Amino acid sequence: MSRVSTAELSKYLLTGSITRRGCLHARFSTATTSRGFATDARLQPTTPTTPTAPAVPFRKQLKDQNKALKTSGNKKKKNVDNQTVPGWELTVGIEIHAQLNTRHKLFSPAATSFQDSPNRHVALFDLAVPGSQPLFQSETLIPAVRAALALGCDIRAVSRFDRKHYFHWDQPSGYQITQYYHPFARDGRVSLYPRDGIAPADGDRVDIEIERVQLEQDTAKTTAMAGSVHWLDFNRVGVPLIEIITKPQIHHPATAAALVRKVQMLLAAVDACVSGMEAGGLRADVNVSVRRAGDAVSPGSPLGTRTEIKNLSSFKAVEDAIIAERDRQIAILEAGGIVEGETRGWSLGSTETRRLRGKEGEVDYRYMPDPDLGPLVIADDLVTRLADSMGVLPDQEIDDLISSYGLSTKDAMSLLTLDDGARVQYFYNVLNALEERLDLANDASPTSDQRHAQLAANWCLHELGKLTELSSDLGMTPDGECRVPSVDLAAILAHLHRREITAKVAKELLWGVFRCEIPSGGVTQAIESNGLWFHELSEDEYADLADRVIQGEDKVLSEFLRFKQGKTKAYPQGKLMFLVGKMMRAGVEQRMDPSSAEKIMRARLESVYLPALEAS
Amino acid sequence: MATPRLTLTRAISRPLRLPRPPPPPPSPSPLAHRRSSSTLPPTQHDPFALLSQPTWSVRQLLEPPAPTLSASSSSSSSSSSSPSTTPTPLKNQEHREANQQAKEGGEEDVTPEHLAHLLRLSALPPPATAQETASLLATLRAQLRFVRAVQRVPGASSSSSSSSSSSVAPLAAIRDETAAGMREAEISPRTPGVREALAQEEVWGRCKRPRRRRGAAEDKAAGDGWDVLGMAAEKAGRYFVVRSGGSGSGGGSGSGSGKEAGEKAAEAEES
Numbered sequence: 001m002s003r004v005s006t007a008e009l010s011k012y013l014l015t016g017s018i019t020r021r022g023c024l025h026a027r028f029s030t031a032t033t034s035r036g037f038a039t040d041a042r043l044q045p046t047t048p049t050t051p052t053a054p055a056v057p058f059r060k061q062l063k064d065q066n067k068a069l070k071t072s073g074n075k076k077k078k079n080v081d082n083q084t085v086p087g088w089e090l091t092v093g094i095e096i097h098a099q100l101n102t103r104h105k106l107f108s109p110a111a112t113s114f115q116d117s118p119n120r121h122v123a124l125f126d127l128a129v130p131g132s133q134p135l136f137q138s139e140t141l142i143p144a145v146r147a148a149l150a151l152g153c154d155i156r157a158v159s160r161f162d163r164k165h166y167f168h169w170d171q172p173s174g175y176q177i178t179q180y181y182h183p184f185a186r187d188g189r190v191s192l193y194p195r196d197g198i199a200p201a202d203g204d205r206v207d208i209e210i211e212r213v214q215l216e217q218d219t220a221k222t223t224a225m226a227g228s229v230h231w232l233d234f235n236r237v238g239v240p241l242i243e244i245i246t247k248p249q250i251h252h253p254a255t256a257a258a259l260v261r262k263v264q265m266l267l268a269a270v271d272a273c274v275s276g277m278e279a280g281g282l283r284a285d286v287n288v289s290v291r292r293a294g295d296a297v298s299p300g301s302p303l304g305t306r307t308e309i310k311n312l313s314s315f316k317a318v319e320d321a322i323i324a325e326r327d328r329q330i331a332i333l334e335a336g337g338i339v340e341g342e343t344r345g346w347s348l349g350s351t352e353t354r355r356l357r358g359k360e361g362e363v364d365y366r367y368m369p370d371p372d373l374g375p376l377v378i379a380d381d382l383v384t385r386l387a388d389s390m391g392v393l394p395d396q397e398i399d400d401l402i403s404s405y406g407l408s409t410k411d412a413m414s415l416l417t418l419d420d421g422a423r424v425q426y427f428y429n430v431l432n433a434l435e436e437r438l439d440l441a442n443d444a445s446p447t448s449d450q451r452h453a454q455l456a457a458n459w460c461l462h463e464l465g466k467l468t469e470l471s472s473d474l475g476m477t478p479d480g481e482c483r484v485p486s487v488d489l490a491a492i493l494a495h496l497h498r499r500e501i502t503a504k505v506a507k508e509l510l511w512g513v514f515r516c517e518i519p520s521g522g523v524t525q526a527i528e529s530n531g532l533w534f535h536e537l538s539e540d541e542y543a544d545l546a547d548r549v550i551q552g553e554d555k556v557l558s559e560f561l562r563f564k565q566g567k568t569k570a571y572p573q574g575k576l577m578f579l580v581g582k583m584m585r586a587g588v589e590q591r592m593d594p595s596s597a598e599k600i601m602r603a604r605l606e607s608v609y610l611p612a613l614e615a616s
Numbered sequence: 617m618a619t620p621r622l623t624l625t626r627a628i629s630r631p632l633r634l635p636r637p638p639p640p641p642p643s644p645s646p647l648a649h650r651r652s653s654s655t656l657p658p659t660q661h662d663p664f665a666l667l668s669q670p671t672w673s674v675r676q677l678l679e680p681p682a683p684t685l686s687a688s689s690s691s692s693s694s695s696s697s698s699p700s701t702t703p704t705p706l707k708n709q710e711h712r713e714a715n716q717q718a719k720e721g722g723e724e725d726v727t728p729e730h731l732a733h734l735l736r737l738s739a740l741p742p743p744a745t746a747q748e749t750a751s752l753l754a755t756l757r758a759q760l761r762f763v764r765a766v767q768r769v770p771g772a773s774s775s776s777s778s779s780s781s782s783s784v785a786p787l788a789a790i791r792d793e794t795a796a797g798m799r800e801a802e803i804s805p806r807t808p809g810v811r812e813a814l815a816q817e818e819v820w821g822r823c824k825r826p827r828r829r830r831g832a833a834e835d836k837a838a839g840d841g842w843d844v845l846g847m848a849a850e851k852a853g854r855y856f857v858v859r860s861g862g863s864g865s866g867g868g869s870g871s872g873s874g875k876e877a878g879e880k881a882a883e884a885e886e887s
Binding site: 101102103104117118119120122124127129137138139141142146158160165167169222223228229230231232233234269270271363364366368369370371374375376377378379381382385389390391392397421425428478480 | 739798
């Protein structure tokens with residue numbers, strides 16, 4: 001391509017005109033006019049008001065816009081850390097509603113169900129048929145008390161039920177039975193750590209206190225149809241929920257999302273609430289308020305007006321909605337306005353919360369103790385019995401994995417969360433079988449080398465994940481078995497750990513087992529029959545290879561010499577690996593282990609090649 | 617009877633703070649039965665004498681305010697151990713024609729806007745004529761006067777009385793709340809529902825966590841076997857149909873905005 005003349009270049013940059021000379025489509029029609037146009041523009045300096053002047057170049061326009069924004073002070077700064085806004089303190093309180101895992105509903109003997117045929121499990125009381133009375137189903141206490149214990153609450157021996165009145169078609173009786181005045185559990189605590197995903201500004205640990213946990217009823221499921229018609233399914237009316245209310249002690253959006261995630265994990269671990277946010281079994285409402293950082297210094301100073309955000313359906317929505325609402329409130333307060341206490345909503349993908357109802361639409365719930373229901377009296381031995389049967393909680397399990405097996409925090413967390421907790425059961429099964437094979441069961445001292453456990457964890461997480469696109473395709477059962485039987489994986493890992501096969505061969509074997517080409521229990525047989533044993537080259541053979549490879553690599557050798565002589569600071573690892581790669585290609589790959597090749601090469605460099613170079 | 621207790625008190629060197637005075641001497645009167653409610657402090661008075669003179673009356677409290685109000689409040693405050701009766705909601709027709717337009721002395725009044733708000737909350741029709749509004753307001757004011765008079769009783773509500781250390785909780789229902797009654801109502805591992813549910817649990821995994829065993833056949837008797845959709849005004853397959861939009865559909869609009877929008881808006885679902 002020929003060089004563009006400076007005249008044309010300057011015309012383009014300064015006036016934005018391109019000469020059409022040579023353009024095919026404009027050759028005959030507008031060539032002359034555009035040339036004349038350009039000439040005219042060059043003679044007269046362009047002013048914005050001249051109608052005949054060509055358009056300002058787009059890049060220049062953008063630059064002018066930005067400059068104008070900057071001077072006016074409205075320039076949107078890219079907030080790299082959107083967890084804190086300097087000069088302001090955010091306060092968030094969260095209310096979580098979780099559906100309890102019970103067989104019957106809370107006040108009627110109808111069965112709970114999920115995605116069942118509509119209006120099939122409905123009792124007379126659920127539809128508020130006149131004359132029907134509530135009948136407290138005591139088995140609902142089991143998951144409720146376990147949930148409260150998992151959150152560290154004190155269980156009150158006597159609690160009472162209250163009515164919360166409001167009219168809606170999904171509440172047939174006109175009131176919801178809840179525990180407003182005397183909840184059954186109070187004063188709990190949830191501890192959050194950086195591994196749970198809290199904001200870095202919160203440091204190493206955050207303790208969020210739970211103010212109360214109370215039992216309440218769920219409402220019906222409404223499906224909106226066209227033409228403002230709604231279809232109601234009353235299967236869900238009366239299903240027991242617990243409402244978990246935290247104290248307003250959260251100060252960063254990421255911590256709020258981490259809290260909801262942690263509560264879901266804890267509830268699932270004690271079998272209190274097994275459907276998560278995505279399935280609709282757990283819902284969160286957040287209360288957001290801001291105040292200036294200076295006001296926050298004195299303890300007991302009042303918090304700002306709070307707004308409530310409802311209808312949050314995922315953890316990310318929790319974080320995003322809090323950030324959007326905080327920014328909105330700060331903008332209002334900085335402009336000198338007042339934040340109104342209202343209820344707002346959030347939908348995925350929005351940038352700002354939207355108003356659902358204001359103060360004038362606020363409902364007066366007229367809480368009153370329910371006269372049909374007696375007090376809820378929970379015996380001490382029930383609480384003790386449930387506390388003893390809760391098992392090891394997730395926090396403890398992660399700490400055990402990290403301390404006993406030397407896993408990293410990230411790996412431990414992944415193991416626990418994958419496949420609804422089944423993956424970690426699989427890991428335990430594999431580990432047990434592996435230890436049996438390696439005869440390590442007897443010398444299990446905590447300080448002993450746990451490399452085999454780390455190997456097992458790596459393979460359970462990463463190699464298993466490489467087999468299928470979706471982790472559900474692995475067919476992991478809750479007991480910890482999948483399409484790769486744990487005994488077979490243990491066999492492969494035992495051979496790998498003892499360096500009887502290479503990693504590449506091990507991966508091939510894994511594929512074979514997954515595709516059922518190798519029958520269960522036949523791993524060793526398969527290695528034998530296919531001749532896959534790793535017969536490593538001896539040291540002398542490695543040395544021979546190294547000698548062969550180093551021929552003609554004087555330039556590379558000089559790099560090492562320079563490091564040895566102190567002229568460069570870093571060891572030329574890249575060059576070393578280049579040499580190792582050359583060795584692998586030159587030799588028989590199935591019989592070579594890259595790490596031992598590297599070791600040999602490094603040793604020979606030190607002992608043989610560099611001295612030879614220096615001598616020459 | 618009182619003497620042994622007093623000697624016991626003196627014998628203990630650490631000063632005991634007794635919450636109530638020593639029990640009364642046994643009265644031969646057949647009406648002096650021991651009340652089971654713990655909220656009634658036993659007094660030295662004779663129950664007959666106490667109950668012979670009424671200290672307040674409903675009609676008195678419903679009378680117009682100002683001079684009578686102070687009198688009624690002083691008379692009601694004299695009975696510090698007033699029995700904790702439920703304040704009966706008043707719908708006495710004869711008091712309705714006491715059409716007071718007088719403003720409450722010093723307390724906030726009920727305006728027609730308040731009345732309209734309350735009626736909307738209860739999904740009741742708004743009053744048609746001005747006279748109806750006036751009579752409803754009068755009834756409401758009278759009821760409020762009564763409630764406030766009850767709340768002025770020392771110990772009735774913890775916020776109003778600063779001197780009394782023990783406040784009387786409002787009675788929600790009359791139940792057996794003695795120690796024995798509470799023990800009977802207690803839910804323990806032996807309660808039938810809990811016992812069955814605990815028996816159906818299994819221990820899962822290395823961490824020995826509890827799991828409810830599912831898959832048991834649902835109770836056919838519980839909740840099934842009656843025509844659920846029989847009372848539906850409008851049906852669509854197995855769903856109840858409700859029409860919203862427009863005001864006045866059973867208070868749907870006012871409460872539709874009042875309902876916390878916890879549900880997701882539209883879920884496509886096949887019937």
